[in-house]
Amino acid sequence: MAGAGKERVLSGMRPSGKVHLGNYLGALANWVKLQDELDCYYFVADWHALTDDLDTSDVPGNAVEMVADWLGAGLDPERATLFIQSLVPEHAELHLLFSMTTPVTWLERVPTYRERIEEQHLESPSYGLLGYPLLQSADILMYKPRWVPVGIDQAPHVELTREVARRFNNAFGPVFPEPEVKLTEIPKVPGTDGRKMSKSFDNAIYLSDPPEVVTAKVRPMVTDPARRRRSDPGNPDVCPVFDLHKIFSPAADREWAATGCRTAGIGCLDCKGRLLEHMLPRLAPIRERRQQAAEKPKEIVEILREGSRRAREVAKRTMDDVRRVAPIEP
Ligand code: SF4
Numbered sequence: 001m002a003g004a005g006k007e008r009v010l011s012g013m014r015p016s017g018k019v020h021l022g023n024y025l026g027a028l029a030n031w032v033k034l035q036d037e038l039d040c041y042y043f044v045a046d047w048h049a050l051t052d053d054l055d056t057s058d059v060p061g062n063a064v065e066m067v068a069d070w071l072g073a074g075l076d077p078e079r080a081t082l083f084i085q086s087l088v089p090e091h092a093e094l095h096l097l098f099s100m101t102t103p104v105t106w107l108e109r110v111p112t113y114r115e116r117i118e119e120q121h122l123e124s125p126s127y128g129l130l131g132y133p134l135l136q137s138a139d140i141l142m143y144k145p146r147w148v149p150v151g152i153d154q155a156p157h158v159e160l161t162r163e164v165a166r167r168f169n170n171a172f173g174p175v176f177p178e179p180e181v182k183l184t185e186i187p188k189v190p191g192t193d194g195r196k197m198s199k200s201f202d203n204a205i206y207l208s209d210p211p212e213v214v215t216a217k218v219r220p221m222v223t224d225p226a227r228r229r230r231s232d233p234g235n236p237d238v239c240p241v242f243d244l245h246k247i248f249s250p251a252a253d254r255e256w257a258a259t260g261c262r263t264a265g266i267g268c269l270d271c272k273g274r275l276l277e278h279m280l281p282r283l284a285p286i287r288e289r290r291q292q293a294a295e296k297p298k299e300i301v302e303i304l305r306e307g308s309r310r311a312r313e314v315a316k317r318t319m320d321d322v323r324r325v326a327p328i329e330p
Contacts, residue, residue: 007146009038009182012045012085012139014052017062019069020204022189022197024286025247030149030184032074040080041143041311042070044304047085047092048136051129064297067304069207072290077303085139087308090315094138095131097322101167102134106160137161140179142315147182155181173325175318187247190240194222207290211280218244218276223268224261234261234268241272248278 011031013019019028034040044063050056067082075082085091107113107130117125128135140148140161148158158181165176190196191203198204205217221241227234236242236258245254253274260266293300323329 006037006039008041008143009034009147009149010041010043010140010143010145010179011149012043012048013066014045014049015059015063015066016049016199017058017065018206018208019066019073020197020199020206022191022204024069024073024207025189026151026186027149027184028070028073028075031070031080034149035076035080038147041145041314042075042080042082043088043139043311044082044084045139048132051126051132063304064300065208065294067300068290068294068297069286071293071300071303072207072286072288074286074289077307081307081310082303083307083311084304087305088142088312088315090312090319091135091138091142093319094142094322095135097326098134098138098164098168099131101171102164104130106163107131107133110160111156133157133160134164137164141165141176142318143311144177144318145179146177148179149182149184151184151186155183172322175321175325188243189247190243192217192221192240194240207283207286208294209283210287211284214280214283215276218272218279219269221272223271227261227268230267231264233264236261241268241275244279245271245275248282249275250278253278 011027013023013027031040031042044067046059046063049059049062063084070082071077110133113125113130113132116122116129122129136157137160140158141164148161150158158179162178165178169176191198191201192205193201193203195201195203205214209217218241223241224234224236224239226232226238236245239261242254242257242261245257249257257266257271257274261271
């Protein structure tokens with residue numbers, strides 16, 4: 001039985017399709033590590049995707065592609081429970097109850113809510129957008145996890161979850177333990193244009209990219225902008241290619257790149273070539289496993305249905321506890 005007797009951990013990802021290196025190094029690689037130590041619940045956050053776009057036609061296909069990448073990265077459905085948020089409708093029920101106990105001002109002050117309104121010039125944001133962190137709290141607290149693995153920028157969301165739990169427990173009775181943040185060190189993963197790697201910037205390297213595509217993306221990558229000619233010394237500290245060296249290359253080759261850059265002893269193409277020598281073998285087994293998984297989408301759906309069934313057993317037990325302290329039915 002997956003995770004029996006271990007402390008529980010929960011995390012989710014929106015089904016935005018194929019997983020890129022930023023998602024992998026920022027979350028997924030850590031999820032894979034944790035599945036040996038903890039009782040892990042990882043979910044496809046398909047309801048959360050509706051805050052981006054009300055057209056749901058791509059959601060099922062994107063979920064399958066994303067989970068193919070999860071499996072490629074090494075998640076094992078025998079060791080971790082992989083499920084779909086909307087197949088566990090108890091999340092929506094708990095969200096509703098939390099909406100009764102949580103002050104609106106707590107949600108209005110969440111920075112990501114304000115950022116979304118400003119960035120997208122939203123004049124009439126939906127309740128779903130405002131309630132997003134509350135649904136996230138319900139996702140988390142449903143499984144009463146000891147830990148929530150997040151990067152430092154997500155830590156305030158877990159703090160909100162702790163406040164939501166406290167408020168509910170005070171109003172009705174002690175049901176929810178307050179989960180703790182498990183801080184994940186997230187490496188800086190630049191996209192090919194030097195900005196943060198993101199699907200929306202069209203600068204991403206995907207786990208599914210074959211080696212020739214990775215090579216074609218890395219070769220023209222942005223470098224230290226001050227290094228215009230081969231004879232100009234460069235500064236690896238401001239170069240996105242060197243950020244990738246820090247992730248993929250061993251110390252000796254990082255040193256080779258840094259010194260060669262500063263002394264103009266190497267050209268940027270030499271530097272990128274050495275990076276690819278380390279990157280491609282690391283990515284090859286992940287891509288091969290994800291391709292094998294993607295060829296059997298029905299098996300992926302079956303894994304998610306089975307995981308959702310397991311997750312629902314836990315969710316039903318939690319909702320029994322909730323109904324005990326907050327009875328409504330006659
Ligand atoms: S030599 Fe390497 S680290 Fe230096 S600017 Fe070129 S790509 Fe960047």
